[in-house]
Amino acid sequence: MTDILLRDDRDGIVTLTLNRPAARNALSMPLMQALDAQLQAIAAEQAARVVVIAANGPAFCAGHDLREVRATPTRAAYEALFATCSVLMQRIVHLPKPVIAQVHGVATAAGCQLVASCDLAVAGEAARFATPGVDIGLFCSTPMVALSRAVGRKAAMEMLLTGDLVPAWRAREIGLVNRVVADAELGQATRALAEQIASKSPLTLAIGKEAFYRQVEMPLADAYAYASEVMTRNMMARDAEEGIDAFLQKRSPVWSGT
Incomplete structure (x- = not known):
């Protein structure tokens, strides 16, 4: 069975790679739990200086796994899902190490929330972002928490109310990402930023x-x-x-x- 989350440690930089490419790295419960467990462990690791969250496949993260969500349509299941997601996002914020999102493809709904929750974000020029829950009758209320703390109110409301895909240049303009680089240079640019930060106390x-x-x-x-x-x-x-x-x-x- 393929690991849904990969870890690579080099020179104080821990790269956690979402590895559900066929599902566009949707945040299933097992994936969120695996990511949260790794972050808990990293918090206590002295050798870990900076964390990079990356992804395999054509997308960074397409949000929650809607097939998983509809498989158990109960209030208890929904409460557990959003509680787990909320704990994960807060874990990123409270982690005593900087966390950088390395974004390619699309980051939508809870995937956009993941980007907004990270301290920094570097995006490939073809990356796109959206909170499209409104299109399927499900307002992106939990992604809204991170998004509204990362960008201005008007920009956040436009994304939440329209569900439109936002190109990388616009994401940088509104403060959702820090840097936009050529897609072929995404890994190198993120690594350079991580190394610069890892050199600090x-x-x-x-x-x-x-x-x-x-x-x-x-x-x-x-x-x-x-x-x-x-x-x-x-x-x-x-x-x-x-x-x-x-x-x-x-x-x-x-x-x-x-």
Whole structure:
């Protein structure tokens, strides 16, 4: 039996590859559970600096597996499905390592939600994005949570209300992805970005990622008070001392992760 999720570790970068190409990498319950389990493990792995989520086949991710969904049309099954998906998306946000989506083909519905949940996203120029649930009588309410936190309200509502496919250049314009590159260069470009981030202090990355998502939900004054406390705590870390000393001494820093 073929593994539905592949893992590759190289130089501190963990690549998790969705591997249901015939199903356009639809997020079945087993695939979501496998991805969540890997992320839980990675959270505790010191050697893992950055995570890349990629996919095999013609599509990045076509959302939930609708055949699986209709096979068990009960309220309990639906609740379990969306609860599992919500836990997975929050796992990405709370993971103390940056997560980059490497997107090719289409990323629709929960697949678009997956992209929006990642910290960064690099897309091939032929990639397209959509939240098309409205076309089948099922508003993309859970994808909406991640989408509305990644892009502006008007752009999010347009995607949610029309279900239209958004080309990669427009996804970058509205902030859903960071970079658009030639399809043939997608893997290389994502790897280069991951390597750049992996070269930073892992402690600093963890502190900064947590602080970003916490402060963005706060009122301005509370955000500044919280960020000031985080900055003070960060300044007391060995890596901050090392980084400042290395800058002053015009040398490369050696991170200890403490």
